[in-house]
Amino acid sequence: MIGIRRLPRRARGFLVVAAAWAITAVVGLVIAGTVTGPGPASAGPAGHTGGVRNPIGWNGNLYPLGPPGSGMAEKTTVAGAGAKAGYSVPVPSDPAASRANLTQAWVNGNTIPSEERQVALVFDNGKVQILMHRSTYQSALRYFRAFVAEKDLNRVTAALGQVNGRPALVITPDTDALTHSNPATVNFWRNGILISIYSHTYGTDTLLAIASSMR
Amino acid sequence: MEPIRGSARRLASLIALGCLLGAATAAGTTFLSAAPAPADTSSCSAAVANVEGGRSSFHYGVNGEAYVNTSTTVNAYNDGFVRSFGVIVDNNNWVEIGWSAHIAGTTSPQAFAEWDNNGTPGAKNYKLVSYGTDPGFQIQNVGHIEIFRFYFNTETSPFAYSPTMTFNTGQPIGNSERHNWCQSLYAHMQNLADQLSDGSFETWDDWSWCLNDSARNPYYIHKDSSTEFHVTATSPNFTTCV
Numbered sequence: 197m198i199g200i201r202r203l204p205r206r207a208r209g210f211l212v213v214a215a216a217w218a219i220t221a222v223v224g225l226v227i228a229g230t231v232t233g234p235g236p237a238s239a240g241p242a243g244h245t246g247g248v249r250n251p252i253g254w255n256g257n258l259y260p261l262g263p264p265g266s267g268m269a270e271k272t273t274v275a276g277a278g279a280k281a282g283y284s285v286p287v288p289s290d291p292a293a294s295r296a297n298l299t300q301a302w303v304n305g306n307t308i309p310s311e312e313r314q315v316a317l318v319f320d321n322g323k324v325q326i327l328m329h330r331s332t333y334q335s336a337l338r339y340f341r342a343f344v345a346e347k348d349l350n351r352v353t354a355a356l357g358q359v360n361g362r363p364a365l366v367i368t369p370d371t372d373a374l375t376h377s378n379p380a381t382v383n384f385w386r387n388g389i390l391i392s393i394y395s396h397t398y399g400t401d402t403l404l405a406i407a408s409s410m411r
Numbered sequence: 412m413e414p415i416r417g418s419a420r421r422l423a424s425l426i427a428l429g430c431l432l433g434a435a436t437a438a439g440t441t442f443l444s445a446a447p448a449p450a451d452t453s454s455c456s457a458a459v460a461n462v463e464g465g466r467s468s469f470h471y472g473v474n475g476e477a478y479v480n481t482s483t484t485v486n487a488y489n490d491g492f493v494r495s496f497g498v499i500v501d502n503n504n505w506v507e508i509g510w511s512a513h514i515a516g517t518t519s520p521q522a523f524a525e526w527d528n529n530g531t532p533g534a535k536n537y538k539l540v541s542y543g544t545d546p547g548f549q550i551q552n553v554g555h556i557e558i559f560r561f562y563f564n565t566e567t568s569p570f571a572y573s574p575t576m577t578f579n580t581g582q583p584i585g586n587s588e589r590h591n592w593c594q595s596l597y598a599h600m601q602n603l604a605d606q607l608s609d610g611s612f613e614t615w616d617d618w619s620w621c622l623n624d625s626a627r628n629p630y631y632i633h634k635d636s637s638t639e640f641h642v643t644a645t646s647p648n649f650t651t652c653v
Contacts (some may be wrong), residue, residue, distance in 0.1 A: 198590035213445075215547060216608055217422060231492075236457070239458075242490060244490055244491065244513050244514065245515070245516055245518050246511060246515075247491050247514045248514070248515055248532065249493045249495070249507065249511055249515050249523070249525055250459065250461075250489070250587070250588070251461065251463070251470075251495060251497045251499065251505065251507050251584065252459070252499070252505070253461030253622050253624050254587075254622065254624070254653070255465055256501075256502025256503070257502070259502075260502045260503070261501050262501075262582075263653040264653065265653045266467065266620060266622070266653045267467040267620060268467055268582060268620075272594070281463060293572065294498075305467065307466075307467040307468045307469075308468070308469055309469070311426070311471060312580065314500070314501065314604055325503075326502045327501060327503075338417060338575075339557070339575060341577065341644075342574070342575035343528070343529065343569045343574070346574040346575060347554045349572075349573070350528060350531050350533065351432055351531075352531045352573050353534065354531075363588070365529075367529065367530065367531060370557075372531050372533075374515075374532045374533060374534060375532055378530050378531045378532065379530045381503075381520065381530045381575075382530055383529065390577065392503070392529060394503055394530050409575055
């Protein structure tokens with residue numbers, strides 16, 4: 197106040213206007229900032245580092261062998277899949293997966309050699325998937341044992357089990373170290389075919405029951 | 412009394428003028444700072460999209476170089492940003508190599524190897540890559556033992572090995588991937604090749620497989636040759652994509 201008294205009248209007026217301007221501008225900006233919220237995140241190295249990379253750019257639960265129209269797979273029937281793959285395709289008879297709730301059957305297209313063609317059966321709109329391809333018993337058993345032995349790479353709860361007296365690989369769902377969201381999986385060998393059953397809905401007990409019912 | 416009343420009136424006028432100017436300043440600053448935003452960034456949200464090219468035939472490995480986008484592009488939204496190559500059999504069995512940022516433990520662009528073994532995922536992050544460069548990546552299946560080796564640039568030793576997988580061959584692809592729909596999918600993939608049974612590599616030849624699910628903020632795949640493609644915002648795709 198002492199300073200102001202010493203200033204000329206016009207200067208005092210200027211100071212009053214400036215002070216009112218500054219106070220109002222600051223209060224106004226604070227209110228605007230509160231109402232509109234923070235702006236977009238600033239560019240920089242920090243950010244989300246969680247989540248998973250995923251090259252499967254389609255609905256893998258419904259189309260395990262590739263998206264419709266891709267040429268990777270053809271939609272067919274169980275009999276048609278067997279004819280194209282060159283082996284008999286077994287089907288389960290379990291409440292969770294049976295001919296009654298078979299949603300789709302797929303087989304690899306002509307770009308894949310017939311001896312390598314996979315068959316995929318999708319049940320209950322993707323709740324259960326069964327994939328199969330040719331394999332020797334020795335090869336299947338070697339894979340099961342390798343999967344359990346390579347704990348440092350697979351980092352999931354897995355064990356050897358049995359399906360109808362034959363060795364099987366059983367993987368517990370949601371136990372992988374990376375995402376904690378792996379599907380329940382049962383693999384087993386039957387009549388020259390390695391069969392893989394996957395589900396994000398059911399546990400391994402149900403998948404083992406499905407496996408045992410396959411004929 | 413008259414001089415005092417006049418002085419008070421003058422003081423009130425000056426304060427009112429100051430408040431008016433202050434309000435105008437606050438409003439102007441608020442609106443001007445908001446006006447030039449290039450997009451409604453407040454509505455940008457998580458949404459995965461992929462634009463991919465590849466062969467529908469099966470091969471033992473894949474090779475390619477993937478352009479590392481500028482810092483401005485990669486870090487615009489701090490969400491997952493991936494450029495990669497893969498060998499895919501089905502949705503639960505594949506191997507992948509490339510670079511990523513803001514996802515799966517990576518922040519700045521960083522090389523990685525990843526796989527899905529029978530539904531069980533695994534990954535290893537490797538060296539940082541520089542913006543504006545074209546690092547090389549290669550996956551090899553040596554000896555057909557269902558184990559894949561991951562190579563970075565011209566390094567002679569693999570930086571990662573897959574576990575034993577259920578397959579020896581799969582479909583080779585190049586993948587541009589984003590995890591926020593506002594992000595760019597711009598990509599440049601070159602020196603595309605796949606591995607044959609004898610271990611040698613061949614070009615992608617007459618490749619024509621493509622996938623594009625970038626309907627929101629669309630990007631398109633452009634085939635340059637048997638060894639190169641771009642993903643840009645210019646339509647259309649070079650062929651019908653799934």
